[in-house]
Every structure is written in structure tokens, then in C-alpha cells.
Amino acid sequence: MYFVEIKHDGLHKYRVIKGKEKYVVEQKAYVQMKQWDEMWDKKQEVERKNRERKNVALEKAQKKADAEQQTKEALEELELINQTLLHTLEVDDKIDWDSLKDVSKFTRSKPLEPSEPSYAKEPDKISYEPKFGLLDKIFSSSKQKKIDLSNKLYEEALLKWKRDTDDVKTKYDQDMDAFNNKLDKWKKSKEAFDLIKKEKNDAIEMQKQLYLAAESESIIEYCDMVLSNSEYPDYFPQEFEIDYNSINKTLIVEYVLPDISYMPTLKEVKYIVSKDEYKESFITDAVVRKMYDKLLYDITLRTLHELFEADAINAIDSIVFNGWVNTINKANGKEENICILSVQTSKEEFMDINLKMVESKTCFKNLKGIGSSKLFSLTPIAPILKIQREDSRFVASYNVTGNVDEDTNLAAMDWQDFEHLIRELFEKEFNASGGEVKITRASKDGGVDAVAFDPDPIRGGKIVIQAKRYTNVVGVSAVRDLYGTVMNEGATKGILVSTADYGPDAYNFAKDKPLTLLNGSNLLHLLHKHGHKAKIDLKEAKLLGKEKI
Structure with a gap:
């Protein structure tokens, strides 16, 4: 597994991009940094324009026009928030694999061969x-002189020609050696460029084929790319984690929503000529809260739409979306990360909705989404399903029911065997819905003995x-x-199983809480339901306990 940490100091953004293929991770990191750089450039441009407005707008007419421009930009920003959901409906959210590939050309010029x-x-x-x-015919000496002179001139010309020819040839040979040397370096450089380009593109092609083969990790990476491509204002966090259950084809999205403090509030800017000053008007707190709630519902529906629409291989039957907010607790001044909304929906149900x-x-409520009626209040809720499979407390389990018969006294069992028996029974109970039960490290009746992960949309979630x-x-x-423990674990429900019964105060405490109390009779019924028999004899267990002492 490769990962790259990227950050942008100007935008105060940070992400860890993970993946199996180095070049895919690097390409995703490059695309993300490019998006951030573009956001930063736009932000810098806006700030530059703002500075220019203050420096240039000396004339009152210009200041009035400047106020009108600021009002226009403020209204556009408010409208952008209002159009959050509709914006995605005009976009094809499927990943264009070819756009991820390196199509750059080798730009270094090929050396020119000497002529x-x-x-x-x-x-x-x-x-x-x-x-x-x-006279030359009469005087032989005169004739010979001319012959000797012509021979000398010819020999000199021939010698000079040979020297000049050798010099030209030597220079050409030197130029050819230099050319061949440059050509060799150019070829090696091009081969290296083409090799790296091929490796990158092969890695992306491999990632594509793994996705098309519905490989779980590749589906997670694909969905990560889909959500990373979604365009939001640069001041939104746009952070998320994704998990995928291949058994029931359920995608789980833990999404960081913007805090209400991120909301734009400027509505109008007027230039007061008589006072030579600007006057800003803001939307009311009530409007901000209403707009904030709509935004969070819009982001939720938009994310579901983007993921379902991009699901080119029908790998996703349902999605669980949990919306989290990083905020400051006004009571203690500390940062908190709280889940304020959660919804689960099937692809068939959601894609039948006309989002326009x-x-x-x-729509969120119709999908049986969970959340406060006033999201701006940031009331914490338990996610419908929040699978956390990596837990250092989980240990290897073993089966016990094979050694249990009608003579087995559950109240006198070894305490570790008893915990594994309970795990085994609940594993059979949840198996039908693709659930999973894991036992934790030895606790001797303290803390969490087992954790169930139930994907069922009604009763599901993490169960202690x-x-x-x-x-x-x-x-x-x-x-x-x-x-x-249920509250500390962020679980949706707690189940207490005992060989004995419960007192009235125990039942009263559990009455209005997400707790289920199973006594000895309930336990024997559950055991019988799954084809096993045993007994619970409390007196016998007490006597055996005294004998051990």
C-alpha cells in the first residue's frame, strides 16, 4: 500500500492519498494539488481585485460601481450555495480513465545530424x-623551366587540396561523433521518459481492470476519485473516508461537512456618497441557519447521486452516508468531531428520485435519514452504520456449541468459553444479513466482550x-x-446477556435506551433456536463456585 501526504499551506488543506499502485497514487496526488493550486490562484486573484478596488476606487462613481460589483459577487456566492445539489445533475460523475493517463509528449528536440x-x-x-x-620550342631550357614550374604549382595545389579535404573530413568526423553522442543521450532520455509514462499508464490501466473486476480496494479508490472530482467552494473541507462491504455491496461514507461558520453571509454592499464610505448588509441569522441546513441535505443527496451515477459496474447496491462536523464546543472551547446526520438508501430507490x-x-426524511430537525444545532446522533473493522481488542474466536449438550450448565461454564458461546450464537443470528461478530480480549466481565457489525438498514450498525x-x-x-460503553464506542445498540435475571431497577433504566437485556430464559431460547440444548442451574453453579474456593 502506497500513500502520499499532500498539503496546501495557503488553503490550509491536508490529505493522505492511499492506493495499491504507486503511479496511481502519484497521479491522484498531482490532480489534487493541481486543483488546490487553481483554487489558491482564484483566491489570490479575488484578494488582488479587492486590493485593487481599495487602491483604485478613488472616484465616487467608481466606488459606487465597486459596491455594485461586490453585491453581485456576494449574491453569486449565495446562489452557488443554493445550487449545490442541482450543480451535480449537469455533470457525468463516472471516472474518465483516459483523462488520468499521461499523454504528454517528449519535448526535448532530437539532435540534428550534420550535413x-x-x-x-x-x-x-x-x-x-x-x-x-x-622560343620554348627553340630553347629547351626555357621549356623545361615552364614544365618544372607547372609541376611545382600542381604539386602545391594538390597538397593544399589534400590538407583542406582532410580538415573538412576531420571536422565532419568530429561533428558526427558529437552528434552520435547527443543522439545516444537523447534516445536514452526518451526511452526513460517512455518507460515511466508506460509504467504510469499501465498502473492506471491495471487500476481500471481491478475496478472492472469489482476488487474491493479498487472500488474504494474509484469512489475516492469520484468524490475528489466533485467541485465545491474552496473553503469547504471536502474530507471523507470510504469503506466497502463486498458481501452485501454496501458503501459507507464518513463525510466531513462544513461548519456553519463557513457560510457566506454578505448580501449587499452600498456606497454612501454623503459619507464616502461603504455599508455592508448581511443575511439574518435565521436565514443563515435555514441555508446551512439545506446545504447539508444538498451535500448528502449530491454525494449519494455522484457515487450511484459513477457506479459503472453496479458494484454498489446501497450507500450509508454519515455526515460529520468539526466544530468548537461553545461550552468548553474544545474541538469536537460529531456525527449530525446519517442515511442509508439503495441504488434502486435513490436513482428513481427526480432530484431536480x-x-x-x-427527500432526506423520506429516505428515513436520521438527524435533528435543526441541523445547525449540531445535535450528535449515532450513525446508522459505522464499520470499524480494525480494532486491536479483537482476538481469534473458537466454537463452543459443539461441546454443549443438555447436561451443560451454562452458569457454571468457564467464563471465556461462555463469552465465545455468546459470540457464536450472535454470529449465527447476524449471518443471514451479512453481519459479523468479533470477540474482544479477555475482560472478565468488564467492558466489551463482543462487537457485532450489522449492515441491516433498520436494526444495523455497531452493536456492543x-x-x-x-x-x-x-x-x-x-x-x-x-x-x-455504548456511548463511548459510538455504537447504535447494546445487548447484555446473563445466565441470571435482572432486577426491576435494571429494566427501568433500560426502558427508553437502545439497550436489550437477555436473561437466562432468553439465552436458552436463543440456543435452542440455533439447534442446541443446555441448562442453567444457578444453585449448582453456586455450589461449584464454593468448592473451587
Whole structure:
């Protein structure tokens, strides 16, 4: 697994991009940084224009026009927030794999081969032959002198021609050596460029093929790319985590929503001529809260739409979307990360919705979404499903029911065997819906004994299970402890299983809480339901306990 940490100091953004393929991770990081740089450039441009307005707008007419421009930009920003959901309906959210590939060209110019040199023509001896006159024919010495002189001139011309020819050839040979050296380096550089380009594109192609083969990690990475491509204002966090259950084809999205403090509030800017000053008007707090709630519902529906629409291989049957907000607790001044809305929907149900015509809150509620009626209040809720499979407390389990028969006294079992028996029973109970049950490290009746992950859209989520092999009535303290554990674990429900019964105060405490109390009779019924028999004899267990002491 490769990962790259990227950040943008100007925008105060940070992401860790993970993946199996190095070049895919690097390409995704490059695309993300490019988007951030573009956002930063736009922000810088806006700030530059703002500075220019203050410096340039000296004339009152210009200041009035400047105020009108600021008003226009403020209204456009408010409208952009209002169009959050509709914006995505004009976009094809499927990943264009070819756009991720490196299509760059090798830009280094190929060296030019030196031209074949042109050589001077070799001197022609005939052209150097002397011309004899009448005297030369009479006086042989004169004739010989002319012959000797012509031979000398020819030899000198020939020698010079040879030297010049050799110089040209030597220079050409040197130029060719230099050219071949440059050409060799150019070829090696191009080969290296083409190799890296091929490796990158092969990695992306491999990622594509893994996705088309519905490989779980590739589906998660694909959905990560889809949400990363979604365009939001640069001041939105746009952070998320994704998990995928291949058994029931459910995608889980943990999405960081913007805090209400991110909301634009400027409505109008007027230039007061008489005072030579600007006056800003803002939308009311009530309007901000209403707009904020709509925005969060819009983001939720938009994310569901983008993921379902991009699902080119029908790998996703349903999506669980959990919306989280990083905010400051006004009571203690500390940062908090709280889940304020959660919804689960099937692809068939969601894609049948006409998002152009819906009112986002009504649509969310119709999908049985969970959340406060006033999202701006940031009221925490338990997510419908929040799978956290990596837990250091989980240990290997073993089956116990094979050794249980009608003579087995559950109240006298070894406490570890009892916890594994409870895990095994609930595993059979949840298996039909693709659920999973894991037992935790030895606790001796303290904390969490087992954790169930149930993908069922109605009863599902993370369920904490505690097993109490008691021989006395279970008091309210054990039930109160279970409720505290459910809250600390961020679970949707808690189940307490005991071989004994519960006192009235225990039942009263659990009445209006997401708690289920199973006594010895319920336990025997559950065991019988899954084809096993046993007994619970509290007196016998007490006697055996005394004998051990």
C-alpha cells in the first residue's frame, strides 16, 4: 500500500492519498494539488481585485460601481450555495480513465545530424600543363623551366587540396561523433521518459481492470476519485473516508461537512456618497441557519447521486452516508468531531428520485435519514452504520456449541468459553444479513466482550455485546455500565446477556435506551433456536463456585 501526504499551506488543506499502485497514487496526488493550486490562484486573484478596488476606487462613481460589483459577487456566492445539489445533475460523475493517463509528449528536440560536407574538386593536372611558345620550342631550357614550374604549382595545389579535404573530413568526423553522442543521450532520455509514462499508464490501466473486476480496494479508490472530482467552494473541507462491504455491496461514507461558520453571509454592499464610505448588509441569522441546513441535505443527496451515477459496474447496491462536523464546543472551547446526520438508501430507490424537483430535507426524511430537525444545532446522533473493522481488542474466536449438550450448565461454564458461546450464537443470528461478530480480549466481565457489525438498514450498525455469567440477580450498575460503553464506542445498540435475571431497577433504566437485556430464559431460547440444548442451574453453579474456593 502506497500513500502520499499532500498539503496546501495557503488553503490550509491536508490529505493522505492511499492506493495499491504507486503511479496511481502519484497521479491522484498531482490532480489534487493541481486543483488546490487553481483554487489558491482564484483566491489570490479575488484578494488582488479587492486590493485593487481599495487602491483604485478613488472616484465616487467608481466606488459606487465597486459596491455594485461586490453585491453581485456576494449574491453569486449565495446562489452557488443554493445550487449545490442541482450543480451535480449537469455533470457525468463516472471516472474518465483516459483523462488520468499521461499523454504528454517528449519535448526535448532530437539532435540534428550534420550535413554531408562538400569537398573541393581535386586539382586537374591538365589544367596546370604549360603553354609553350616559339622560343620554348627553340630553347629547351626555357621549356623545361615552364614544365618544372607547372609541376611545382600542381604539386602545391594538390597538397593544399589534400590538407583542406582532410580538415573538412576531420571536422565532419568530429561533428558526427558529437552528434552520435547527443543522439545516444537523447534516445536514452526518451526511452526513460517512455518507460515511466508506460509504467504510469499501465498502473492506471491495471487500476481500471481491478475496478472492472469489482476488487474491493479498487472500488474504494474509484469512489475516492469520484468524490475528489466533485467541485465545491474552496473553503469547504471536502474530507471523507470510504469503506466497502463486498458481501452485501454496501458503501459507507464518513463525510466531513462544513461548519456553519463557513457560510457566506454578505448580501449587499452600498456606497454612501454623503459619507464616502461603504455599508455592508448581511443575511439574518435565521436565514443563515435555514441555508446551512439545506446545504447539508444538498451535500448528502449530491454525494449519494455522484457515487450511484459513477457506479459503472453496479458494484454498489446501497450507500450509508454519515455526515460529520468539526466544530468548537461553545461550552468548553474544545474541538469536537460529531456525527449530525446519517442515511442509508439503495441504488434502486435513490436513482428513481427526480432530484431536480425535490426539496432536499423532505427527500432526506423520506429516505428515513436520521438527524435533528435543526441541523445547525449540531445535535450528535449515532450513525446508522459505522464499520470499524480494525480494532486491536479483537482476538481469534473458537466454537463452543459443539461441546454443549443438555447436561451443560451454562452458569457454571468457564467464563471465556461462555463469552465465545455468546459470540457464536450472535454470529449465527447476524449471518443471514451479512453481519459479523468479533470477540474482544479477555475482560472478565468488564467492558466489551463482543462487537457485532450489522449492515441491516433498520436494526444495523455497531452493536456492543456483554456476557455476564452471573448466579445472582443483575443490578442496575451493570446495565448503566453497558449504556456508558455504548456511548463511548459510538455504537447504535447494546445487548447484555446473563445466565441470571435482572432486577426491576435494571429494566427501568433500560426502558427508553437502545439497550436489550437477555436473561437466562432468553439465552436458552436463543440456543435452542440455533439447534442446541443446555441448562442453567444457578444453585449448582453456586455450589461449584464454593468448592473451587
